[in-house]
Amino acid sequence: MHERGMLIVLSGPSGVGKGTVRQAMLADDFRDFQYSVSMTTRKPRPGEQDGVDYYFRTKEQFEAEIAAGQMLEYAKYVDNYYGTPVKYVNKTLDSGRDVLLEIEVKGAMQVREKCPDGVFIFLTPPDLMELKHRLIGRGTDSADVINKRVKQAAEEIKMMENYDYAVVNDEVPKACKRIERIIESEHLRVPRVIDKYRNMVQ
Ligand SMILES: Nc1nc2c(ncn2[C@@H]2O[C@H](COP(=O)(O)OP(=O)(O)O)[C@@H](O)[C@H]2O)c(=O)[nH]1
Numbered sequence: 001m002h003e004r005g006m007l008i009v010l011s012g013p014s015g016v017g018k019g020t021v022r023q024a025m026l027a028d029d030f031r032d033f034q035y036s037v038s039m040t041t042r043k044p045r046p047g048e049q050d051g052v053d054y055y056f057r058t059k060e061q062f063e064a065e066i067a068a069g070q071m072l073e074y075a076k077y078v079d080n081y082y083g084t085p086v087k088y089v090n091k092t093l094d095s096g097r098d099v100l101l102e103i104e105v106k107g108a109m110q111v112r113e114k115c116p117d118g119v120f121i122f123l124t125p126p127d128l129m130e131l132k133h134r135l136i137g138r139g140t141d142s143a144d145v146i147n148k149r150v151k152q153a154a155e156e157i158k159m160m161e162n163y164d165y166a167v168v169n170d171e172v173p174k175a176c177k178r179i180e181r182i183i184e185s186e187h188l189r190v191p192r193v194i195d196k197y198r199n200m201v202q
């Protein structure tokens with residue numbers, strides 16, 4: 001029998017660098033986690049692929065998935081739905097592998113209710129001006145959408161108190177290392193490993 005995988009939830013304002021840090025962790029050969037691809041009603045950005053970046057769906061399709069109980073969590077964020085299909089998460093955790101969810105704060109709180117033994121990490125920008133610069137620099141959103149996202153960011157940062165860890169993304173390699181250390185330490189927590197040692201003392 002193997003241990004069940006660990007659920008890692010990474011939240012943080014749009015543009016803070018969640019995707020960048022995740023890619024850097026993979027490039028760093030820290031690939032012990034599986035990324036859960038979310039579903040969204042947002043339109044694909046140039047280069048984004050269905051099934052890789054997101055499952056791109058219509059509002060009707062998304063609502064049908066909710067009604068069918070297929071979502072672990074979902075939330076509305078700046079006029080679109082985003083959510084985590086439950087099947088992939090359960091299947092992967094059951095196989096003993098860790099799963100990483102990259103989701104906004106309302107969804108993360110739903111996951112916290114359902115999976116209290118998950119690890120909740122909040123990635124935060126050095127400040128809101130820097131966040132805005134990153135969103136502008138990414139070049140994927142209109143000025144109007146960027147302003148909405150920065151406004152939303154201020155609300156999201158207030159939710160940090162509900163997380164287990166806060167990681168500042170000042171420099172990508174440093175943020176990566178911080179998250180890797182958190183994941184490694186969480187694996188050593190006694191409640192996660194206790195079963196392995198029970199046999200020794202019987
Ligand atoms: N609740 C929830 N939020 C999600 C999910 N997938 C992505 N998000 C969040 O939705 C917000 C907007 O995502 P997106 O439009 O792709 O912008 P980006 O994260 O800045 O590239 C971000 O805060 C994402 O972390 C999900 O499955 N559930």
Ligand SMILES: Nc1ncnc2c1ncn2[C@@H]1O[C@H](COP(=O)(O)OP(=O)(O)O)[C@@H](O)[C@H]1O
Nearest residue numbers: 014015016017018019020134138169170171172
């Ligand atoms: N530590 C950092 N310093 C400077 N720019 C960064 C940093 N991390 C990410 N970026 C840049 O900020 C933009 C947003 O990053 P992204 O990973 O798309 O954010 P998120 O997934 O959180 O929305 C990208 O253009 C990315 O290259």
